[in-house]
Amino acid sequence: MRVQLIGLGSIGKNLLKLINEKGPFIRASTGEKIDVVSVSDTTGTVITDGLPLTRIIQAKEGGGLKTLDSFERISASSAIRDLESDIVVEITQSTKDGRPGIDHVVKAFENEKDVVTANKSILVSDFDAFGVAKEMGRSIRYEATVCGGMPVFNLMDYCVKPAKFLSVEGVLNATSTFVISQMEGGRSKASAKEEAIRMGIAEKDQRDDLEGIDSARKGTILHRRIYGSTRTIKDATILAKESEVKDGNRQITEVTPEGVKVEYRRIERNSIYSNTVGPAMLIRFNTDIFNHLTLFTDHDGPLESAATVLNDILLSRAERVTR
Ligand SMILES: NC(=O)c1ccc[n+]([C@@H]2O[C@H](COP(=O)([O-])OP(=O)(O)OC[C@H]3O[C@@H](n4cnc5c(N)ncnc54)[C@H](OP(=O)(O)O)[C@@H]3O)[C@@H](O)[C@H]2O)c1
Numbered sequence: 001m002r003v004q005l006i007g008l009g010s011i012g013k014n015l016l017k018l019i020n021e022k023g024p025f026i027r028a029s030t031g032e033k034i035d036v037v038s039v040s041d042t043t044g045t046v047i048t049d050g051l052p053l054t055r056i057i058q059a060k061e062g063g064g065l066k067t068l069d070s071f072e073r074i075s076a077s078s079a080i081r082d083l084e085s086d087i088v089v090e091i092t093q094s095t096k097d098g099r100p101g102i103d104h105v106v107k108a109f110e111n112e113k114d115v116v117t118a119n120k121s122i123l124v125s126d127f128d129a130f131g132v133a134k135e136m137g138r139s140i141r142y143e144a145t146v147c148g149g150m151p152v153f154n155l156m157d158y159c160v161k162p163a164k165f166l167s168v169e170g171v172l173n174a175t176s177t178f179v180i181s182q183m184e185g186g187r188s189k190a191s192a193k194e195e196a197i198r199m200g201i202a203e204k205d206q207r208d209d210l211e212g213i214d215s216a217r218k219g220t221i222l223h224r225r226i227y228g229s230t231r232t233i234k235d236a237t238i239l240a241k242e243s244e245v246k247d248g249n250r251q252i253t254e255v256t257p258e259g260v261k262v263e264y265r266r267i268e269r270n271s272i273y274s275n276t277v278g279p280a281m282l283i284r285f286n287t288d289i290f291n292h293l294t295l296f297t298d299h300d301g302p303l304e305s306a307a308t309v310l311n312d313i314l315l316s317r318a319e320r321v322t323r
Pocket of ligand 1: 006008011012040041042075076091092093094095100118119120121145147148200201202203204301302305
């Protein structure tokens with residue numbers, strides 16, 4: 001299957017590494033060959049045409065994509081329009097208005113391509129990605145948008161179908177958990193924040209992590225999915241403040257029929273949240289059958305999220321074949 005990659009940041013580089021390393025295993029186990037046709041960042045597009053993926057990563061980490069012979073100064077939108085592919089992987093940064101991600105998604109649908117994304121901001125504005133996809137006979141998969149490496153929507157889709165979801169609560173932002181737990185270990189806040197950037201777990205604008213916007217985006221995606229609502233990020237109640245990034249607190253997101261709330265709470269020693277240390281995440285679903293079904297990871301970051309994106313690429317392909 002032919003894939004175009006839009007965005008070559010923390011997740012993009014890990015995705016290329018994974019496709020390179022796991023390609024033969026995936027081919028042997030599923031029969032699918034993942035062919036990365038092009039890779040775009042803000043500077044332009046590399047048309048891969050047999051170029052080893054490791055060379056693209058090296059170039060990105062060195063002088064930039066422009067150092068490669070097959071680099072062209074064409075935008076991601078032009079690449080989506082002009083190059084042949086089956087799936088567009090949209091992994092640009094989350095933004096206030098969802099752009100450029102939304103434009104890339106629309107361009108993909110217009111050119112009869114399906115979308116896989118980790119970009120939360122595409123799914124929390126007035127833009128109705130699922131409605132547009134349906135109208136145009138396309139699909140959008142988005143498992144990595146909420147809790148990166150944890151199977152939140154696949155759990156809903158395949159494992160607990162008879163259950164009605166009543167509410168969700170959790171620590172949905174790894175950066176704030178990482179920074180606070182490092183501070184609990186004696187590190188300064190500034191140094192912990194720098195480390196979170198280095199690890200690739202932080203949003204482009206780190207205030208999105210520490211002031212609850214990233215969590216509110218995730219909560220809004222969950223609200224729309226669980227209650228079929230049309231809430232946007234503007235409807236979320238964000239009470240989290242950076243001054244509350246301190247020992248003993250965790251940033252908690254609550255999703256109920258009434259809405260999405262993000263706030264820092266003091267965590268009791270025996271609370272389930274006391275286990276969230278490092279780049280950890282925890283999400284609890286309260287359903288009418290499964291009481292407090294809980295997913296936990298002690299490490300969520302760009303590698304885990306890239307693996308989820310790769311899984312979505314395979315699921316998208318399987319969906320396309322049966323369509
Ligand atoms: N990092 C995580 O652990 C994680 C986990 C789950 C979900 N997410 C979400 O996944 C998305 C990607 O995350 P990330 O950490 O990989 O982001 P990132 O490191 O900030 O990378 C963003 C990439 O998008 C590229 N880009 C921006 N505007 C573009 C445009 N107009 N055309 C083409 N490329 C463009 C940037 O290009 P340049 O390199 O040229 O600047 C950069 O390569 C975000 O929306 C984030 O919220 C991240």
